[in-house]
Amino acid sequence: MTHTLKKEGKYSYIEVGEGTPIIILHGLMGGLSNFDEVTDFFSNKGYKVVIPELPLYTMSLLKTNVKFFAKYLYDFIAYKNFDNVILLGNSLGGHIGLYHTKLYPEKVKALVITGSSGLYESAMGSGYTKRRDYEVIKKKAQDVFYDPAIATKEIVDEVYATVNDRSKLIKTLAIAKSAIRHNMSKDLPNMHTPTCIIWGKNDAVTPPEVAEVFQELLPDSDLFWIDKCGHAAMMEHPKEFNQILLKWLTDRKF
Secondary structure (H helix, E strand, C coil), rough: CCCCCCEEEEEEEECCCCEEEEECCCCCCCHHHHHHHHHHHHHHCCCEEEEECCCCCCCCHHHCCCCHHHHHHHHHHHCCCCCCEEEEEEEHHHHHHHHHHHHHHHEEEEEEECCCCCCCCCCCCCCCCCCCCCHHHHHHCCCCCCCHCCCCCCHHHHHHHCCCCCCHHHHHHHHHHHHHHHHCCCHHCCCCCEEEEEEEECCCCCCCHHHHHHHHCCCCEEEECCCCCCCHHHCCCCCHHHHHHHHHHHCEEE
């Protein structure tokens, strides 16, 4: 299903369903459509699914960092007049969700992270010295997934266009440096928000041991594995991802 992008003031976002808000945070190279099956599923299960377009490439270089994006999310939640939201983030989106929860824990009733940066990642913002070589970028996009076929030509073309746009590449590198700078290992033990960690067993970007450290450091967290799955579980195994998350939300009474 194709969802309509709403544009209101400085915000562009998808909003589907009614109920408790689940705010989805996309990754550095991740489009809003990566969450289509999550959106369709949970918007029919008593949740309002909202996916804001994060201003990764539209802000000044000084504001292109994890902390600013967390503040942007805070302002968006205030704009929508939401309270007690569930944040769901993949990759950089998970990191933004974590950092927002650190700064504004009173706004977040639950956190869901999958393939999240914040502790370690091996690919974000690196390896673009041969960015004009389409086959190199194609291989890089395929490496995100356990099944390389998930990296469709449309996905590869979008990544290729992004890394060959000089302004976007500079900001991609700035975000990658910011992700390293905003390492959260010292913050996590003080964050008591219930957290669901869903991880691909074959994630090459944020390897499985990263998920184990997240679980070890976050005081109230549960870790779930998806087999034969890379960095974007909600794309590669959406049905399993949705069932794991629904059961967790139900068990936790969210």
